[in-house]
Amino acid sequence: MSDQSNTWSDERVELLRKLWTEGLSASQIAAELGGVTRNAVIGKVHRLGLSGRAKSAAPAASRPRKAAPTRSLSHPMAQPSGQTVVRGNTALAAAPELETEAVPQQQFQPQEEVVVPLSERVTIMELREAMCRWPMGDPTTPDFRFCGARSLLGMPYCAHHARIAYQPAADRRREKKVMRS
């Protein structure tokens, strides 16, 4: 255990090469290595003769790898489009008479529809710490993006989406303890 984590040991250089080749940013690599800044990483990269690789195949939109199967996020708005999402089970439920009740109305939630400029949205590759992870669009299509706005400190969403994601969960007068697996 007498190996200084500092300096560019062969192993660290190797890891640097690997990560750099994989397309990670200098700051990301620096964080991965630890003990060095992104400047150090960039400096070393240049000294090693490496530099701007994996750029030709990127149409200025950063899409080096194939689309990742983003299926883990089933958080907030997970409604593809034209697809009826059936949550739980309603087939045999036989709707009582809730038709009479108002359904297509949203008295609460003054702005469910968040308008995020497309230029502000980001891909999963561009997503970083401090960025809103609110999914926008269909995760199965290549145009899937995340909000990308500045996220609240210690929160995965921006101020706007955090409000939607973390609702007081109160205004549910009707139905609330009908959950039975």
Place this chain on the structure above:
DNA sequence: CCCTGATTCGC
């Protein structure tokens, strides 16, 4: 403002 890599230059 956040970030990216590129370059310079004192150490």
Place this chain on the structure above:
DNA sequence: GCGAATCAGG
């Protein structure tokens, strides 16, 4: 050789 400071973009 190293990397902070700086520069030039997005």
